[in-house]
Amino acid sequence: MSIAPETPRGAARPDAPTVPPGATDALLAAYTSTVLGFRLGDGQENPADDVTGLPRPDADARRQAVRQAADKAVRLALRSGRPHLVLLGTGDGTLPEAVYAAPAAAASAAGHSAPxxxxxxxxxDLAPERMRAAxxxxxxxxxxxxxxxxNAPRLLADTSPWAMLLxxxxxxxxxxxxxLFPNPFLPGAEAEALHRWRRLFAGCVPVDLPDVPQRADESAHTDAPSLPGLGVGAILHPAEPDLPAFFAQVPGWVREMAVVxxxxxxxxxPxxxxxxxxxxxxxPLGGDFSAQRxxxxxxxxxxxCLYLDADERLAPRTWALxxxxxxxxGTGAWLLPRATAYPDPNHLRVGYGLWPDVQLRLFRRMPGVCFRGAVHERVVxxxxxxxxxxDAWIDHLSWTAKDRGALAERLRVFNAAGTAQPSSGGLHRLSTEYPALPRSLFVDAGLVPADSEPADGNDADKLAPKAGARRHLALRLPLSP
Known part of the structure; x- marks a missing residue:
């Protein structure tokens, strides 16, 4: 196997803030350990050796197939000149080990003291149970x-394609x-899921956020009439807790607010x-959230339009963005990650889709744009x-701002709407078992600014976008087929 690296094809575009490597390593290690430590569903595991594609029962042929795949992965990575090799899929665990060992084995065969x-x-891996079994x-x-x-090898596992991407x-x-090298020894469903994720990963294009002339007060748009107007919308129940704080977060430059x-x-x-x-x-809601929206x-x-729920807050710097x-x-809509604080404001629920829980909340109002779906309504x-x-989040305060009785009543409403529309999904249940991580891990890794915790609306008005202050992780998503 040739081990001489070739010239890189092109310099990487820095589309995220520079952070210490140790911070991202710590986040990946803690995130994966937390996900693997939680068994979703009935806890049943697939056996580690239940992987199609590997020859059986010839052990020598099996080892040779793994060795050839590992050599190919390393050869492709070296030829690219890129600093990272991402192996997609654990399989039974033998290929990842072989890929890690391949450079040293090649150096030894060539008589070199070190690779x-x-x-x-x-x-x-999008199949945590597979990595856990290995x-x-x-x-x-x-x-x-x-x-x-x-420079040690790292693990990253979750069922959420968005979590793995971010x-x-x-x-x-x-x-x-x-x-990126897909493990060729995977069951069909796992291979297809990773193939779809690979298309998402490759199709996301970094976006530069233009600087805009804006004053951080209620007359901001008066001096810049070309800026698009923003309206904030919400559907609220009169008994929602802390509604004054919900309204107060809205900065003065917003044009208007609409509440049903x-x-x-x-x-x-109000x-x-x-x-x-x-x-x-x-x-009246009447069990139809899309009609209310x-x-x-x-x-x-x-x-x-930006729409929020009563238990959601945007940090001042997010409003300013x-x-x-x-x-x-050319942009018609923006997705924002939503992070659920649990069990306190300093920790976040993670794993199995709980983070980043991407939400399409900001969109251009055009003919045909509306909500559909009686429950878990979506913008179409x-x-x-x-x-x-x-790297700018919706802070979801449901578990810190509401008691269990209020949460149970909210889920009862969801379930009633779902009964009227069976295709909307299964029943919603309260659970305190899902894993959580300290928010500081995400702050240290640059996925959210350190000063982005929710603040009073008065503080939000004091913050305006500043040119060159920070490069944000903004991505244009590939068009749906």
Whole structure:
């Protein structure tokens, strides 16, 4: 096997803030350990050796197939000149081990004392049970050393394609910096899931956020009439907790706010609480969330809409970024990650889709754009590209702002709507078993600014976008087929 690296095909585009490598290593290690430590569902595992594609029962042929695949993966990575090699799929654990050992074996065969500089290996899997089974059988020991070296191989596992995408991006792994090698010894369903993820990973294009002229007060748009207007929408129940804080987060430069109250008006006057003009109406939910959201849209007159729930907050710096998102040419919608605080504001629920829980919440109001779905409603008919801002979050406070009785009632409403529309999914249940990680791990890795915790709306008005202050992880998503 040739081990001489070739000239890189192109320099990587830095689409995320530079952070210490140790911070991203710590996040990946903690995230994967937390995911693997939690068994979703009934806890049944597939046996580690239940992997199609490997020859049986000829052990020699099996070892040769693994060795050939490992040599091919390393050869491709060295030829690319890229600093990362991402192996997609654990299989039974033998190929990842062989890929890690291949450079040293090649150097020894060639009479060299040490292998050349090789790309750093990261093993990724959307089937945590497969990686868990391999570890249980004694594989992947080099990937889980107690005191790993700076260039040690890493593990990343979760069922969420979005989590894997964002965590790799935070680590500096992009299509320009990494060689992706799919494990050829995988069951069909696992191979197909990773193939779809590979298309997503390759198809995301970094987006520059333009600087926009804006003053951080209620008259901001007066001096910049070309800026698109933003309206904030919400469907609210009068009994929601801490509604004053929900209204107060809205900065003064927002054009207007639209609220549809469920069933009855609130017992207080919300107008003084809202720092922008408020349009409101009363309408019974009736188990149809999309109809309620569409009524909310009908109250707005602005070009763009951002919609939030009562238990959601945007940090001041996230509010300040919204005009820059709306100014990206050709963009019709933005996805924002949503992070659920649990069991306290300093920890986040993670794993199995709980993070980043991407939400399409900011979109251009155009003909045909509306909500569909009685429950888990979604925006359809978007004109233009859909983009993702990965390092500015929606803070979801349901588990810290509501008691269990209020949460149970909310899920009862979801279940009632789902009964009327069976295709919307299964029953919703309260659970305190899902894993959580310290928020500081994500802050240290650059996935969210250190000063992005929710703050009062008055503080939000003091912050305006500043040119060149920070490069954000913004991606344009590939068009759906």
């Amino acid at each position: 050349p500089a090789v790309p750093r290996l990261t093993l990724c 570890l249980t059988c004694g594989h992947l020991k080099d990937f889980t050393a107690p005191a790993p070296l700076p 965590l790799l991006r935070a680590t500096g792994i992009t299509p320009e910096t990494a060689t 109250w469920d069933g009855a008006p609130p017992a207080f006057d 107008v003084p609480l809202c720092p922008v003009p408020l349009r409101q109406t009363v309408r 569409n009524a909310m849209l009908g109250l707005l007159s602005t070009e763009w 919204l005009p820059r998102l709306m100014a990206v040419p 008919g978007v004109h233009g590209h859909t983009c993702l801002l990965a």
